[in-house]
Amino acid sequence: MNNNRISELDWLRVGLILAVFLHHVLMPFNGDGWHIMNSESSKLLDDIMVYFEQYRLPALFFIAGAGSVLLLRRISALQFLREKFFRLFIPLMVGMLFIVPPQNFIENIGDYESYWQAFPTLALKFDSNHLWFIEYLIVFALFAIPLHIFLKSKPAMLIKSGLERLSFIPSGLFFLVAMLIAIRVGLKIYFPGNDQTISNPASSLFYLFFFVSGMAFIQSQVVWQSISKNRRANMMWLIVSSLIFYGYYYSPDLSGYLPLQTRWSLWWFVCCLVAWSALLTLIGYAQHYLKHTPEWLKLSNELIYPFYIFHQTVIVVIGYYVISWPISLGYKALILLVSSLLVTTSICLLAVYPFNMSRRLFGLKPAKVSVSDDMAYNKALHRTGR
Known part of the structure; x- marks a missing residue:
């Protein structure tokens, strides 16, 4: 297995972040109480979006876990931590100080005289907002090092042998969903909150399961290749899981028959079925059909990270004006989609990509630099012990 690049992960990383972007573009129109909301909403849109949100981020955490193994195979644990410091921690700090505040200002625009009057207060809140995903990755990166060492041990x-034996069974890896259900449903009983903070075990351990699964699966070529081999079986489980999901979602009112806790447990149960079966299906079909990483995809993989950092703020700021226009919901959504995509992409290409300072602030490695800049950068890394 190529330790440097696995094409299916490249394709899925870009595709899933774009799916997150599309989800946030549509949020003002689904009636779900987002940062900004259109006066008219679509119940059908909400019914569709609730399905896809079950597996986009879990799949991204799985990919991050697999990527951590690939990186730890090439560099030392100390270099890995430094890499994550520059890749994750600095962009998170920059994002909380400068990228998130405009969102919070728009959401509470009536409380302030101007953005500049509100900025100090908003910036010092250190609100991660949509960047909570990066917070998780920072913590998971700390787990990745000892886990990587453990995965190479005799125990x-x-x-690994058990996973490989399980992977020979067409639906073997799908049945690991039982562990995911135990984590999600069990912890939700004691931590029922829906917040995505890292301190919420019901959320953090749920996503950690996907991250660890990515690390464990990519350790074995047998397991990894079996996902492609058994993709049709996993697709069938995804279809069955989807039918169960929407069967429960559209079920009549069960409050007279089941207590609230039981109904919530059933909801988390069907969500886990979709999340796990969709992950295996995506990985399996991506392995089979997406075997090469073209040059444009390499660039997209580089830029997709700052794209993620900027996208929601761009959507909220543009969307605040678009939703006030006297046009139909469909036109508003289309205008917001196109304009947000163009603006966010332009920021990444014109403001982040060409300049080493902005590249460093938003998690990209420096491009070719002048001798003086290169010396300064190497000195900075030397002072941190790199």
């Missing part, structure tokens, strides 16, 4: 060989 872990038993786990």
